[in-house]
Amino acid sequence: MIEISNAELSVMQVLWQRQLLSANDVVAALCNDKDWHEKTVKTLLNRLVSKGALGFDKDGRAYLYYPLIAEQDYQLQQGRSFVERIFAGRVAPLVAGFASQNKLNADDVQQLKQLIADWEQEQHHD
Amino acid sequence: MIEISNAELSVMQVLWQRQLLSANDVVAALCNDKDWHEKTVKTLLNRLVSKGALGFDKDGRAYLYYPLIAEQDYQLQQGRSFVERIFAGRVAPLVAGFASQNKLNADDVQQLKQLIADWEQEQHHD
DNA sequence: TTAATTGTATTACAGGTGTAATCTATAAGG
DNA sequence: CCTTATAGATTACACCTGTAATACAATTAA
Structure with a gap:
């Protein structure tokens, strides 16, 4: 199962909402709330690609990213494992x-x- | 807010069930299911004490541990933050x-x- | 009284995470 | 053409975590 860290999750959430965004689009979407450096977001994108959570198409020199796992699937899996851990499955x-x-x-x-x-x-x- | 890691949580759960256990009691309780070395459990106990999640009374040379945070409080806090993160609070x-x-x-x-x-x-x- | 045992405390060490800075290659501007 | 800006790639670095091993101190056994 792909493990997505907290910071990475914020990036995924942007791409679950609107796919095929460039790194800069994601930066723009996130830096409204979060106080992250552009480089930080790019690192997270990279890690998510390495983990197999994101894919991308090339658009000239830039990449357009998209999720490789569905938000629903992620929510299901996380929900189950969380409730298992913390609430003994109930x-x-x-x-x-x-x-x-x-x-x-x-x-x-x-x-x-x-x-x-x-x-x-x-x-x-x- | 005290952060309790996954492995640490297993230790907490033992002490939420029965308080005032010695390190060896906790080891015994855990090593039924988990395949942990005694040293590992002791490390976790130590970290939990450092974090303020456990306290202990001395019983001669040994310590008797007890939780400093209630399971219910932990569950409430974790539940809220999990649902917030993964399910937008719903x-x-x-x-x-x-x-x-x-x-x-x-x-x-x-x-x-x-x-x-x-x-x-x-x-x-x- | 000395040696072995047994508790706790300290140290280890690799991999993940938050948070970037630097490197490198290419596209765009002059 | 050559310089600059910019995209992604690589490197950085401290802290947390999983998973112990080693050190130290005190108690017990011989």
């Missing part, structure tokens, strides 16, 4: 934590209800 | 991932329903 206690900190909103609850409904439907139809 | 998509991989069981669903009921109760009583 997701409900994590949600309980959010609830206890008032970090659930109506949207979340709506989505959760739908998930539960679907799950029960699935059970029933077995 | 917990429902993480649960959706579990559902999609058939990693929800009846217990989880029961707990989630209860959380939702409590949440709605809370809303209603505002």
